[in-house]
Amino acid sequence: MSAGRSTSVTVVMVICMAVFLLWSATGASSSGWDFAHATFYGDMSGGETMQGACGYGNLFDQGYGLQTTALSTALFNNGLTCGACYQIRCHDDPQWCLDGTIRVTATNFCPPNYSKPDGNWCNPPLKHFDLSQPMFRKIAEYKAGIVPVVYRRVPCVKTGGIKFEFQGNPYWILVLVYNVAGAGDVMDVKIKGSRTDWIQMTRNWGQNWQTSTQLVGQSLSFRVTTSDGKMVESDNVAPDNWQFGQTYEGKQFRM
Incomplete structure (x- = not known):
């Protein structure tokens, strides 16, 4: 949740919650858009965007930068949605909404707080985006703290190929798969x-994938399949002298 909220913001949250539940009950949607709410975390420099529950490391080095979001339980899907991209805009709140639309990649998890069943926006079944502060301020005023939004899944646009970051040891290889275009969320x-x-x-967790097969000394190829069923094969991504702690680049999904 955002820093610096006042008591008045708490009142606004209760009102917004009631409106959200009304939307959910009626199954409201518009032209492929769905309803949710958004808050922000960190400062304008990005703050907590350096790590996340999807397994990504330094989001700036990995190309995600500030264009990121944490997802509530209803959207996170136990990490299966990591890497997916969303288009988001503020909705139906003239006092706080700005005329802007953002595109962000899901890189983190907004955990529920069951000790506050009526006051935590990331509790199931609520759909919620916890944005970096720079992204939030593109669609809403800072003082709002929380705003209703509409959102939809969109294709991810990435620069360069799919990245494979190697960790582990000779008996267990852990590969972080990131910078995935198209659907973005890797399923296989x-x-x-x-x-x-x-x-x-x-x-293993998030977008970290593992094998216990001993592959040291062999060149490595990958097949990556995203949630829309598309598959990209990258042959000989890592040479036979590949090293743990290194990142290798493969092919990319075509848009």
């Missing part, structure tokens, strides 16, 4: 050594 990863067939990797 397979790895192939130069002396193996294709090996199914399993999701």
